[in-house]
Amino acid sequence: MRYKRSIHVFLVVLLGVVAGAAPVGAAQNSLEKKEDKARAAEYFNRAEVLFEAGQFSKAAQAFILAYEQAPHPSVMANVAVSFDKAGSNVEAVNWYRRYLAQTSGAKDDVKIRGRLKQLEQAVGELRVTCAQLECQVRVDRVEVGEAPLNIVVIPGMHVVDAVIHGVASPAKNIDATAGQVVPVEVGGAPVVIDEESFGSESTEEPSKERKARGFSLRPMTWVALGGTVVFGGLAVGFGAATLSTKADFKNSGYSDPDLAKKGDSYKIATNVFIAAAGVAALTTVVLIVLDARAKRNKSAENTAEVIAGMAPIEGGLSALVTVSF
Numbered sequence: 001m002r003y004k005r006s007i008h009v010f011l012v013v014l015l016g017v018v019a020g021a022a023p024v025g026a027a028q029n030s031l032e033k034k035e036d037k038a039r040a041a042e043y044f045n046r047a048e049v050l051f052e053a054g055q056f057s058k059a060a061q062a063f064i065l066a067y068e069q070a071p072h073p074s075v076m077a078n079v080a081v082s083f084d085k086a087g088s089n090v091e092a093v094n095w096y097r098r099y100l101a102q103t104s105g106a107k108d109d110v111k112i113r114g115r116l117k118q119l120e121q122a123v124g125e126l127r128v129t130c131a132q133l134e135c136q137v138r139v140d141r142v143e144v145g146e147a148p149l150n151i152v153v154i155p156g157m158h159v160v161d162a163v164i165h166g167v168a169s170p171a172k173n174i175d176a177t178a179g180q181v182v183p184v185e186v187g188g189a190p191v192v193i194d195e196e197s198f199g200s201e202s203t204e205e206p207s208k209e210r211k212a213r214g215f216s217l218r219p220m221t222w223v224a225l226g227g228t229v230v231f232g233g234l235a236v237g238f239g240a241a242t243l244s245t246k247a248d249f250k251n252s253g254y255s256d257p258d259l260a261k262k263g264d265s266y267k268i269a270t271n272v273f274i275a276a277a278g279v280a281a282l283t284t285v286v287l288i289v290l291d292a293r294a295k296r297n298k299s300a301e302n303t304a305e306v307i308a309g310m311a312p313i314e315g316g317l318s319a320l321v322t323v324s325f
Contacts, residue, residue: 047063047065083095123155124176125181127184136164157174221291227283231274242267
């Protein structure tokens, strides 16, 4: 079902001293308003086409552009519906709330409030307060605003901290549960921002935190890598000894049997250590590949969980609000 509304643009025009003459500034403002409305209409029409084509995320972005050119609550509703249809529950909740905050008594408010209540059960929410003034809150390293504030997030673990005068407070790992508002207080004793330690709620087990964030070699891989270096070094050493012994044997006129035996022994040792270094190097490569594959599989699992958390709820709103510019 479509609803038709008109954008009301209120222009304050200062009257000139001469009757019927509008100030130059007012005329310029009027021209700019017309240009903004023309761009808004263009973005809005593009958004409607994208929405009808099922490209809901792109439609939402186009509606946002239209809203920025000519703000109107009905356009906000269209942004929310588009995000809702795209399965972007966090964005849908935020835009539905913004729409309801600017409207009262509209005939679609009851329907939208009901839909918002459904979506709120599918997202998490953090109520962040700060023990100090001018706390710029960050969630997962992204600034979201100054405390106190409520932040809608995807259910799951999130890293929350605050930046106060350029210095970060200790970060907290918060588990956001769907349908619940989790209180979070930040702004304790400030610490210098450190990418290595970012995301740790405490200083315990820092190596485990770093391993969870990035690529790390397994202990067996380090052993294999060390073996490659050691065996390679021994192979080089015995190879040099072999060449030196062969030179001595040649200088003796090939008449010293002890040098011949020693040279053969060095040659055998060289070949053995070359083979051992090759096996160790191959083992190192295999372990690195297996470790990287395990990391990718883990990343894929996390991505699947995030996508599942953002999956659209059945029975979402499907109607756009038509706006005349």
